[in-house]
Amino acid sequence: MDQTFTHTTVLLQPAVDHLMGPLAGCYVDATFGRGGHTRELLNRLGPEAQVIAFDRDPQAIQVAQGLGDARLSLRHESFAHMAELPPASVDGLLMDLGVSSPQIDDPERGFSFRFDGPLDMRMDTTRGQTVAQWLETAGIDDIAEVIRDYGEERFAVQIAKAIAARRQARGPISSTAELAELVAGAVKTREPGKDPATRTFQAFRIFINAELEELEQALTASLRILKPGGKLVVISFHSLEDRIVKQFIRAQSTEVYDRRVPFAPAKALPLKDLGRVKPSEAEVSANPRARSAVMRVAQRTEQG
Structure with missing residues (x-):
């Protein structure tokens, strides 16, 4: 506990x-x-x-x-x-x-880009698909839609393409640090005082938990x-x-x-x-x- x-x-x-x-x-x-x-x-x-x-x-x-x-x-x-x-x-x-x-402060839960941990984000860790598992097969359009609709992120398409390219080149993303670094490279402008991965992490958490x-x-x-x-x-x-x-x-x-x-x-x-x-x-x-x-x-x- x-x-x-x-x-x-x-x-x-x-x-x-x-x-x-x-x-x-x-x-x-x-x-x-x-x-x-x-x-x-x-x-x-x-x-x-x-x-x-x-x-x-x-x-x-x-x-x-x-x-x-x-x-x-x-x-x-x-x-x-x-x-x-x-x-x-x-x-x-x-x-x-x-x-x-x-939940945010426990790296093993995968909710935060501030700590490196498994890319999970499930509220209920006993059932359901993790974010990492979903990203293994999700298409660019589906990823972009989730980031745009649940994260209100204007660089949703760029982030989705970067995730797909990373997956093709080196395999699936499995950690929060990997995802945060990838998003930071795809987001061209940053809101003052806000990490560029904030909206994407929010979007994936909301989606994976419906x-x-x-x-x-x-x-x-x-x-x-x-x-x-x-x-x-x-x-x-x-x-x-x-x-x-x-x-x-x-x-x-x-x-x-x-x-x-x-x-x-x-x-x-x-x-x-x-x-x-x-x-x-x-x-x-x-x-x-x-x-x-x-x-x-x-x-x-x-x-x-």
């Missing part, structure tokens, strides 16, 4: 403050990570409460098992499986998206499992995630009038948008990784 790697939970108090409802309620931490939000929830909740924690990472599940709290139920699976929970059974649902600090597709499934599931009055709290760390969350909440909380039927009764909306929260200056100063975080909050309505 990665005990040497630390993690500072972003927006810890604001997230739990917005999430809290009945002290004996049922809450879902859809991304346990290293348990910061779950621990705070358990500290505040009463003895009859229940917290259901999801995580694909077996190391995270091992940490969760170590808490030894009878109120905590663990699911070693994607949060898309929240749809299997009973309808209208949850008082609060928290999703803290992205990758945790221990993160955006599973986020959409989880958001849809939230409408089914939240009780009336229940809270949805989602913390995002990049624009692709936040755009999906923002558009979902807007679509489920905004009146749409049909001009063809101007006097029709308003449609009941399933969510009420409670706004967004950014980390304070003090939090960002103490934890620079919080800088890009955006938390959006919504509440399940009685009628929707």
Whole structure:
């Protein structure tokens, strides 16, 4: 277990403050990570409460098992499986998206270009294809599409061609250092203060874990499992995630009038948008990784 790697939970108090409802309620931490939000929830909740924690990472599940709290139920699976929970059974649902600090800082996980390690990037190391395995056979067009769509990288085609050329000349790329060096050679201009490999690593991680597709499934599931009055709290760390969350909440909380039927009764909306929260200056100063975080909050309505 990665005990040497630390993690500072972003927006810890604001997230739990917005999430809290009945002290004996049922809450879902859809991304346990290293348990910061779950621990705070358990500290505040009463003895009859229940917290259901999801995580694909077996190391995270091992940490969760170590808490030894009878109120905590663990699911070693994607949060898309929240749809299997009973309808209208949850008082609060928290999703803290992205990758945790221990995952980034552990070279063996392959998430970061700052350390040399195997090119893996799977959230769940017990199943699925690694990035290295995918790159062995992926075509230039497929690689470019992933880098462009999930990394918003304007040099996506150049990077894809460089990967294919390297593969043909010397065999598949197997390490993070190899990939980072190759991307640096293909990216012609660099954003100030940002490593040229940042967008490509993000893109491959999102793709190999189907993160955006599973986020959409989880958001849809939230409408089914939240009780009336229940809270949805989602913390995002990049624009692709936040755009999906923002558009979902807007679509489920905004009146749409049909001009063809101007006097029709308003449609009941399933969510009420409670706004967004950014980390304070003090939090960002103490934890620079919080800088890009955006938390959006919504509440399940009685009628929707």
